[in-house]
Amino acid sequence: MFGLIGHLTSLEHAQSVANALGYPEYAHQGLDFWCAAPPQIVDYFHVTSVTGQVIEGKYVESCFLPEMLTNRRIKAAIRKILNAMALAQKNDINITALGGFSSIVFEEFNLRDNPQVRNVELEFDRFTTGNTHTAYIIxxxxxxxxxxxxxxxxxxxxxxxxxxxxxxxxxxxxxxxxxxxxxxxxxxxxxxxxxxxxxxxxxxxxxxxxxxxxxxxxxxxxxxxxxxxxxxxxxxxxxxxxxxxxxxxxxxxxxxxxxxxxxxxGIVEHTLDIDWKIMQIVSMDIPSRQMFACFAEAILLEFESWHTNFSWGRNQITIPKMEQIGTASLKHGLQPLLSW
Ligand code: NDP
Structure with a gap:
């Protein structure tokens, strides 16, 4: 099982898709409410590769919003990411991508120094930033x-x-x-x-x-x-x-x-068969055929059984690692988005 930790792009975006995410009571709430909201698993899906292999995945909405950084709600931002990671780990997910700002908050505020989240000791080798594949695709x-x-x-x-x-x-x-x-x-x-x-x-x-x-x-x-x-x-x-x-x-x-x-x-087009709703919620142009390259990294690591924090730390990405994930990307039918 692979996981994706994601977030929405703004408070306005979050309010507009709260219904689709399955928590309509959040739709009219302001930043304070989102700062207090717990992470939730809002999507569960299967992915079928061109090779015929089928894997399962879960999407964890962290409820982090970029406004938490601009409004100096740093403690809330940190809590969102750590709680989302703990939720992924408690759900026995082998490898989870820290999408968008999740890995940036993790690095910026040295969250590796806080592995204990209540009764969960975070195992960092279950997480990847997804940045090696993102850099390769770009x-x-x-x-x-x-x-x-x-x-x-x-x-x-x-x-x-x-x-x-x-x-x-x-x-x-x-x-x-x-x-x-x-x-x-x-x-x-x-x-x-x-x-x-x-x-x-x-x-x-x-x-x-x-x-x-x-x-x-x-x-x-x-x-x-x-x-x-x-x-x-x-x-x-x-x-x-x-x-x-x-x-x-x-x-x-x-x-x-x-x-x-x-x-x-950092967007890939794919021929994978995936029964998810989350790409629609994050406004992907063709939700059934496109996804973020960082999420795709978790999918590739699960397909290849590379259950390791493939992308970790800052500025450690090497050309051989980009080539390695690039080869897996092609093998499973992913292509860089090229249409504007
Ligand atoms: P990092 O935090 O590692 O790097 C951010 C870079 O941006 C630094 O060079 C920083 O340098 C610079 N920067 C920040 N603010 C400004 C500014 N106002 N003007 C100029 N430079 C600035 O981030 P990542 O490399 O992990 O992520 C980069 C972007 O990619 C983010 O927006 C992230 O959400 C996105 N992303 C997209 C993915 C996808 O799948 N498409 C996957 C993962 C990330 P300095 O602070 O010195 O200015």
Whole structure:
């Protein structure tokens, strides 16, 4: 059995889908109520691979909301993630993905130092961030979508916003070692981490967002932002490929320009047979055929019986691990989303 720990993208989103999640009494409640709400298992499903193998999974809604971070409700955020992990473990789930902000809260607030959740001692090797597969899928999206648009990576400038993060640093490593990418622009706030990444890569220009965006043929957004930013499409290169891997999305602007192509990042298309309702609730465009790459990592680990915390810690993702999960991804019929 595999598990997925997820959350909704905002209080407004949570209120709008409370009915579908099975707790209508939450629909009109504010942030305080969501801060107090316990995690719940809201979906139970089977997944059938192209190989014929069938596995079972459960979706744990943590009731975490990004507003808990922006409103400094840190204790509530921490409680949400630890309680959701304890619930997954109590349900004997072998391997559970910490989706979206779950792994970010885990890392940011050093939750590995708090393994005791009431009577449950968390076994961390039952959890994975899913970030290795997410980084792999985003890199394949860069390569394949660039080719589709006629952007030659050997002449292209790629800006990575959130470059020093777990996913961002893995994307930079892959683009550096596995592609001919001409120029890498590294964007984040903490200068020391940026300098360390630049030293590790032996390349890359550290830049502010505003100065980097107009120079980029491809922009990869993998910043941990509770709320999306607005950008002016007029300032972008044409054509420009934007891959937004944030959850919630890093971009809040609805850009409609024939030469600016926005791809949802870290999303896989699949031919798996899955009887779940949760992808509809999280507003996936084609709920029966698409899912988050981090959730897919838990599914792949269960299919392959790799019951281990495959992705763990920050900035530990290696190219061989990305290739390993990438091979499993292809084997079970997953493809990076390439349509915009
Ligand atoms: P990390 O916390 O490891 O890294 C976040 C990065 O974003 C850091 O480089 C951080 O650097 C940077 N950052 C944060 N805020 C800003 C800002 N305002 N401006 C510029 N840079 C910023 O996060 P992950 O790598 O684990 O996750 C990244 C994103 O991917 C998140 O939105 C997450 O929800 C999403 N995600 C998507 C998945 C999918 O399946 N599609 C799966 C897992 C995660 P600094 O603090 O120095 O600015």
């Amino acid at each position: 890199c394949r999206q860069v390569e394949q979508a660039a080719a589709k648009l006629g952007i030659d990576l050997a002449r292209a400038t790629v800006a990575v916003c959130g470059a020093t993060g777990d996913i961002g640093s893995a994307v930079c490593r892959w683009l550096d070692q596995k592609t001919e990418t001409a120029e890498l622009l590294l964007i984040a706030r903490n200068q020391e981490r940026l300098t360390n990444l630049q030293a590790e890569l032996g390349r890359g220009k550290i830049m502010e967002l505003e100065e980097a965006l107009p120079l980029a043929d491809i922009i990869v957004w993998v910043a941990s932002m509770p709320k999306g930013v607005e950008i002016n499409p007029e300032t972008l290169k044409k054509p420009c490929l934007i891959i937004d891997g944030g959850y919630p999305k890093n971009l809040s602007t609805k850009i409609q320009h024939p030469e600016v192509h926005i791809l949802k990042g």
